[in-house]
Amino acid sequence: MKKFIYTIILLVIIGTVNLCIIHKKNDNNSDAKYVEIINEYILNDNGSIDFIHHHKVKLNTYYAIRHLGDDRIIYNPKYQKIEILKSETKMNDGTIVETPENGFNEVLPRCATKAPSYNHLREMVVTHTGLDLGSTIDFTYSLHAEKEFLPALMGEEIFSTFYPVGKMIVKITVPTEKTMNYKMFNSTKKVKIKEDDNTKTYIWKFKNIPAVIHENNQSEIGNFSPRLVFSTLESWENLAEYLKIMSDKSMKNDEKLKSNIEKDLSKKDDDLLKIIELQKKINENIGLTNCSPLTYGYKPKSISKTFNENNGTALDKSLLLVTYLKLSDIDATPVFISKYNEFAKEVPSLFQFDNFLISHKDTTEVIYIIPNHEQTNNYKFNIENKTVFDFNNISKPLTKIEKDNKNQNFQILNLNLNIKDDLTLTGDYELNYSGVFNPYFTLFEDEKNAESNAKKIINGTIENSEIVKMNQKKS
Secondary structure (H helix, E strand, O other): OOOEEEEEEEEEOOOOOOOOOOOOOOOOOOOEEEEEEEEEEEEOOOOOEEEEEEEEEEEOOHHHHHHHOEEEEEEOOOOEEEEEEEEEEEOOOOOEEEOOHHHEEEEOOHHHOOOHHHOOOEEEEEEOOOOOOOOEEEEEEEEEEOOOOOOOOEEEEEOOOOOOEEEEEEEEEEEOOOOOEEEEEOOOOOOEEEEOOOEEEEEEEEEEEOOOOOOOOOOOHHHOOOEEEEEOOOOHHHHHHHHHHHHHHHOOOOHHHHHHHHHOOOOOOOHHHHHHHHHHHHHHHOEEOOOOHHHHOOOOOOHHHHHHHOEEOHHHHHHHHHHHHHHOOOOOEEEEEEOOOOOOOOOOOHHHEEEEEEEEEOOOOEEEEOOOOOOOOOHHHHHOOOEEEOOOOOOOOEEEOOOOOOOOOEEEEEEEEEEOOOOOEEEEEEEEEEHHHOOHHHHHHOOOHHHHHHHHHHHHHOOOEEEEEEEEEEO
């Protein structure tokens, strides 16, 4: 990967540098407190799964009433059945108010709008009543999932929220003969196991969990909070076989679809230029259904539907882009990307992944392509230390993206300015960037893009700047 260095002569028309001052509120009183949270998973003998969620939360401010007064549960009626087991409010004076019938409303999830193939998804909105300062919501619901929804019982639990929690319990019950694979990150808490004649129950219990404080640009709370991943699937090979069947079914294209795609292929000669053009085409022209993969069970729809509906999930779009690339005689493989750097190799679970890319092996490196986001460089710089799951490589499906020490991530700005009598600024500006900051695809596509890209970066520092002359160096 090449590094680009720009030496730029600037004419700056009185600019200002915007400063962002962040104020941190110091308040020992929480807006709300979860008295308890209990999540229970049950794997039945027939392979179906029951999930039971219960929580009690005390609301101390109107902010909490606004943000916690409704519970929203997205589910898939094709495979799941929801049941509200308890929904009531204990007011501050002790009065019990049950949620009325019109407090339960099924709506189309916002993520599924303009997505015909996902219009069957539903969101149960539970509007709690009798809310006042000091009131406590007592809420329990269950979700029953048919065995076809997921390849096995699997999930993830994070033992913290943005509010303090008095007690949080996770229970997982499986038939005795089933193997439970699990790993706890960021905690040494031990599991408690209870056995009877037919089942085995795994229990994790945390008490007095402090609130996670909101911070700007904060990483996922699972990076630093106790995080449990679990699965009853025996191996990654089994999961790879399951996903390969799903993707092959999705990518089974008919002659009409093939003909339509071939009309839409890139006419460029260079493979990288083809990749750049096709990635931009799928990203910009195919709408994104931004639903959590769990809502559709990590099941892609057919690429024919993605093409004809002009819309799909990130997984759908990745498979369509793979089809475009293969019809262009370009090697391409769909892959899953882990959500966290820390990865449990001993736990074969879909819940460890939240992104879907395409890998392409050229003569010098592996290029990772994202189908649902603007891309200016090899996406591997964005997924350093993450784990890649190539389910088409059943013998060795997992690969960790190691940090590229040859192309480190940096952007260096060196500015030498002179203030003129009319208060305008002139001078030299050197921009040196590499790794994730290097817009290699943009520059490879057309080196004239270098000036507009440099101007965008400069204007982010000094407003209303103008490039008078630019020299470009590559290394």
